[in-house]
Amino acid sequence: MFxxxxxxxxxxxxxxxxxxxxxxxxxxxxxxxxAAHALPLSAFPGAAAAxxxxxxxxxxxLVFSGLGVAGVSQLTRHGRRDLATxxxxxxxxxxxxxxxxxxxxxxxxxxxxxxxxxxxVSNADLGPVAMLGALSVSMIVILFRPLLLSSVSPELGDASxxxxxxMEVLFLGIVALATAMALPVVGALLVFSLMVGPAxxxxxxxDRPLGAILISAAIAVVTVWAAIALSFxxxxxxxxxVGGLSALAYAxxxxxxxxxxxxx
Amino acid sequence: xxxxxxxxxxPGVFASEPVRTAAAIGAAAAIVSGVVGVFTIIRGQSFAGHxxxxxxxxxxxxxxxxxxxxLLGFVGMGVLAATSMELMxxxxxxxxxxxxxxxxxxxxxxxxxxxxxxxxxxxxxGAAVTIMFGSIFAIPTSLVMPALLVGVGTLVAxxxxxxxxxxxxxxxxxxxxxxxxxxxxxxxxxxxxxxxxALSAITVGAILSTGLLIGPAAIALRLAKRPGLAILLAAxxxxxxxxxxxxIAYDSYEWTGGHGWPVSFCIVTLIFVAYVVxxxxxxxxxxxxxxxxxxxxxxxxxSVR
Numbered sequence: 370m371f372x373x374x375x376x377x378x379x380x381x382x383x384x385x386x387x388x389x390x391x392x393x394x395x396x397x398x399x400x401x402x403x404a405a406h407a408l409p410l411s412a413f414p415g416a417a418a419a420x421x422x423x424x425x426x427x428x429x430x431l432v433f434s435g436l437g438v439a440g441v442s443q444l445t446r447h448g449r450r451d452l453a454t455x456x457x458x459x460x461x462x463x464x465x466x467x468x469x470x471x472x473x474x475x476x477x478x479x480x481x482x483x484x485x486x487x488x489x490v491s492n493a494d495l496g497p498v499a500m501l502g503a504l505s506v507s508m509i510v511i512l513f514r515p516l517l518l519s520s521v522s523p524e525l526g527d528a529s530x531x532x533x534x535x536m537e538v539l540f541l542g543i544v545a546l547a548t549a550m551a552l553p554v555v556g557a558l559l560v561f562s563l564m565v566g567p568a569x570x571x572x573x574x575x576d577r578p579l580g581a582i583l584i585s586a587a588i589a590v591v592t593v594w595a596a597i598a599l600s601f602x603x604x605x606x607x608x609x610x611v612g613g614l615s616a617l618a619y620a621x622x623x624x625x626x627x628x629x630x631x632x633x
Numbered sequence: 634x635x636x637x638x639x640x641x642x643x644p645g646v647f648a649s650e651p652v653r654t655a656a657a658i659g660a661a662a663a664i665v666s667g668v669v670g671v672f673t674i675i676r677g678q679s680f681a682g683h684x685x686x687x688x689x690x691x692x693x694x695x696x697x698x699x700x701x702x703x704l705l706g707f708v709g710m711g712v713l714a715a716t717s718m719e720l721m722x723x724x725x726x727x728x729x730x731x732x733x734x735x736x737x738x739x740x741x742x743x744x745x746x747x748x749x750x751x752x753x754x755x756x757x758x759g760a761a762v763t764i765m766f767g768s769i770f771a772i773p774t775s776l777v778m779p780a781l782l783v784g785v786g787t788l789v790a791x792x793x794x795x796x797x798x799x800x801x802x803x804x805x806x807x808x809x810x811x812x813x814x815x816x817x818x819x820x821x822x823x824x825x826x827x828x829x830x831a832l833s834a835i836t837v838g839a840i841l842s843t844g845l846l847i848g849p850a851a852i853a854l855r856l857a858k859r860p861g862l863a864i865l866l867a868a869x870x871x872x873x874x875x876x877x878x879x880x881i882a883y884d885s886y887e888w889t890g891g892h893g894w895p896v897s898f899c900i901v902t903l904i905f906v907a908y909v910v911x912x913x914x915x916x917x918x919x920x921x922x923x924x925x926x927x928x929x930x931x932x933x934x935x936s937v938r
Binding site (some may be wrong): 397400402403405406407444447448451452453455456458459460462463464466467468471472480483484485556558559561566569581605606608609610611612613615616619620 | 674677679680682683684687714730731733734735736737738739740741742743744745746748752773838843844847848851857892893894895897898900902904908909912913931
């Protein structure tokens, strides 16, 4: 489990989990789980496009998650946020279907991009993962106070000069960065599990934002570690364990909160 | 005139059996999705509508593994997910998106497992692509009748629920006062969504079925004021987009020299362009409930307590 070829996996997955846990806190308090689901999913055709054009898949992922952010924020100006999210997602997936129809050699890779491929993370892959992760975390650190204010009360934020629209775009940008970072490791569909489950559980355990962020990151790390170990032992895909354990974490958080309410 | 027609409709488009099947099933999926989609949007449940499609793909991959009828797999998993989303849902509306997300995550995990098993047991690496993206031209004829039955069943259910569902969607408090079991109606509706989504997942693929569910209904709700009219309009737009998409996909084999565009791409593009046009020209405004943000107060701050 800790052989040489697994070391990079542990490092990459740990970084992904920390970032997802931190970003996830804001996903949960902003009620943005649809966006957190849609951005990774709509970014994944980017990797297929990059493969067709023979460029680095990471560039494709960044371009497509950028397109997702642009689509959602542009359509939200005149319409509802959930509809803007759904339709941008669907359009980018449609493009994905187009790119995939151009090649059949890519089918195995599709599975990896959707559900994750933690084995075979090379040394060269670690650099971009660390860089993008550091970028999205530092954006959160810099924007922490305005982002928190705008998430808790957009009206209050607007009144104190923090534009809710700007914060929304920046927040989506942060999610997009975290997406591009995590997608090659845990896959498009499960980046989102890591963002929602641990953060939702953390929210049940503490009332303080900073505490919730730390707990969320910790739960995410434990989830990913357990998923890698279980996946290694059982030979089943890591995505299955990430999804299941995130749901368990959330259920445990709900139960804890419920038990707490009974004690009071 | 004849030449114009033959440019629009490639020779043989109406004679081709797969095209006819695709047109029939596609229209059925579009009508059902359009009708259900209007309520989905009014109730602010577009995330759930999309998520159910994703999760029902887990059932699709399970059916693939066990050699069952794929429709059974999609429908079974969709209904299971819809029920657990509605049962786990806390009283607060803001918690709904979270529960949807968590159930989706778990369901996708299961999909990952089944697809993996599909790949290892049958060594067909295309299973993930087939199930997620689907192909309307490759629907086996044995699937047409059961799919149409599911479609009719869904429409009958919406018809039976129509009045209470509309009231619950527009004003849940008033509905509760009138003695309508709001939560039961919510559960039944989500099951109906699961059925509709399973049907379109088989036709345009699990992750593109959202296009048929949300797109036409979103356009219709901007153009029509009354819910009944919006429903008819949504069904019409859905059918038009589906048939238009099928036609373009069929014709594109000619223009692109055998590298036809996938039909799901064509359908989705038509829907997306129509929505963007309607939104950007400012035709009408959106009705229905915007999903609420979690309400964070000092006391309830970040806890569920």
